[in-house]
Amino acid sequence: MLRVVLDTNVFVSGLLSRKGAPSKVLDNWRAGKYLLLTSPSIISEVRGVLQTPRIKNRYATGQEEIEQLISLLEKDAVVIPDISPLKGIIPQDPEDEKFLACATNGGADFIVTGDHHLLALKDHEGISIITARDFMDRLPESP
Numbered sequence: 001m002l003r004v005v006l007d008t009n010v011f012v013s014g015l016l017s018r019k020g021a022p023s024k025v026l027d028n029w030r031a032g033k034y035l036l037l038t039s040p041s042i043i044s045e046v047r048g049v050l051q052t053p054r055i056k057n058r059y060a061t062g063q064e065e066i067e068q069l070i071s072l073l074e075k076d077a078v079v080i081p082d083i084s085p086l087k088g089i090i091p092q093d094p095e096d097e098k099f100l101a102c103a104t105n106g107g108a109d110f111i112v113t114g115d116h117h118l119l120a121l122k123d124h125e126g127i128s129i130i131t132a133r134d135f136m137d138r139l140p141e142s143p
Helices: 006-016 021-030 040-050 053-059 065-076 094-105 116-121 132-138
Strands: 003-006 035-038 110-112 127-130
Touching: 003 006, 003 094, 006 040, 006 053, 006 132, 021 132, 035 065, 035 094, 035 132, 040 053, 040 094, 040 132, 065 132, 094 110, 094 116, 094 127, 110 132, 116 127, 127 132
Parallel strands: 003 035, 003 110, 110 127
Antiparallel strands: none
16 A cells, blocks of 8 residues: 655645635545545644644634644654654755655555745655646546
């Protein structure tokens, strides 16, 4: 089964809008078509983004809703420990290196992102870095 790391922007976009490729990526995860890999630092970033006033106000998300979403992520994804941090691979945005570390430590096949710093790499140690739309084009029809 495919092992996939989602960037925070894909995860948050897919949760907040039922339209578009990020939402389809999450729907396919819930349908068991791939294994989602995440890490404590990624979960923390997702929680932080969901708690920003801009997101909470625009999408009317309450703290209880946010915690339910985080709980689902912690329960239904494979949480890879934050070990072997990578440094210096993305000097323009070192915070993005947590996605590379999670993917490397978890044996991922793909990192799905909308972040231009990650997409510019194209791959990392044999792990393809692609957009949500490209991932949907590559996802097999059956689990």
